[in-house]
Amino acid sequence: DAEITQSPRHKITETGRQVTLACHQTWNHNNMFWYRQDLGHGLRLIHYSYGVQDTNKGEVSDGYSVSRSNTEDLPLTLESAASSQTSVYFCASSGGSTRTYEQYFGPGTRLTVT
Amino acid sequence: ILNVEQSPQSLHVQEGDSTNFTCSFPSSNFYALHWYRWETAKSPEALFVMTLNGDEKKKGRISATLNTKEGYSYLYIKGSQPEDSATYLCASLLNDYKLSFGAGTTVTVRA
Numbered sequence: 465d466a467e468i469t470q471s472p473r474h475k476i477t478e479t480g481r482q483v484t485l486a487c488h489q490t491w492n493h494n495n496m497f498w499y500r501q502d503l504g505h506g507l508r509l510i511h512y513s514y515g516v517q518d519t520n521k522g523e524v525s526d527g528y529s530v531s532r533s534n535t536e537d538l539p540l541t542l543e544s545a546a547s548s549q550t551s552v553y554f555c556a557s558s559g560g561s562t563r564t565y566e567q568y569f570g571p572g573t574r575l576t577v578t
Numbered sequence: 579i580l581n582v583e584q585s586p587q588s589l590h591v592q593e594g595d596s597t598n599f600t601c602s603f604p605s606s607n608f609y610a611l612h613w614y615r616w617e618t619a620k621s622p623e624a625l626f627v628m629t630l631n632g633d634e635k636k637k638g639r640i641s642a643t644l645n646t647k648e649g650y651s652y653l654y655i656k657g658s659q660p661e662d663s664a665t666y667l668c669a670s671l672l673n674d675y676k677l678s679f680g681a682g683t684t685v686t687v688r689a
Contacts, residue, residue, distance in 0.1 A: 499679075504681055505681060506667060506679040506680055506681040506682055507622075507667070507669075507679040508679070509676060509677070509678075512676065522676070523678075554621060554622070564610070564627060564629065565627070566612060566614075566624030566627050567612070567624065567677070568624075569614075569621035569622045569623070570621060571620070571621050572621055
């Protein structure tokens with residue numbers, strides 16, 4: 465069965481370190497998204513990609529970067545981790561326009577920055 | 579940033595009772611509305627994608643309606659069961675791909 469996975473599931477890191485969160489999907493979806501979940505805010509979009517070599521900033525992109533070298537993967541990098549980036553991160557993918565296609569979410573990565 | 583609001587923030591329902599809650603969004607430049615169900619310790623799962631004014635969608639005991647002219651959608655749960663306990667997220671589409679999520683309504687069904 466097709467799926468979307470994230471790794472690691474839990475991560476503790478120190479302020480200032482670079483951290484990369486992995487997202488891998490086997491749906492063969494062109495569209496991939498990274499969100500963060502914070503209390504009272506729901507899910508907020510960090511970055512998204514419409515296809516290989518395409519990346520775009522979301523509403524909370526400062527301090528984060530992504531790259532898309534193939535269809536299956538969209539790793540999220542925190543360039544220099546800050547305590548404000550402690551959160552739960554969700555990756556999602558969709559097979560077409562979000563006008564008609566739902567997004568499929570990964571299991572999430574809980575990141576703690578100390 | 580599109581302001582999507584959900585109310586109430588949380589509600590408790592007795593098993594067997596029906597309930598409903600609201601998602602409101604700016605009605606200008608409407609593209610689509612998504613509903614997701616999010617159980618504790620799991621990831622959000624899609625319930626409905628709605629695009630047309632007057633749309634009604636149903637999945638089992640859960641249904642949703644959409645009013646794009648006034649900017650709201652209702653989600654209904656009929657005959658609530660403990661397995662319906664979850665946070666229900668709505669999200670409005672900003673363009674072809676970007677969703678703006680509300681903070682969710684957390685439903686707790688008491689046996």
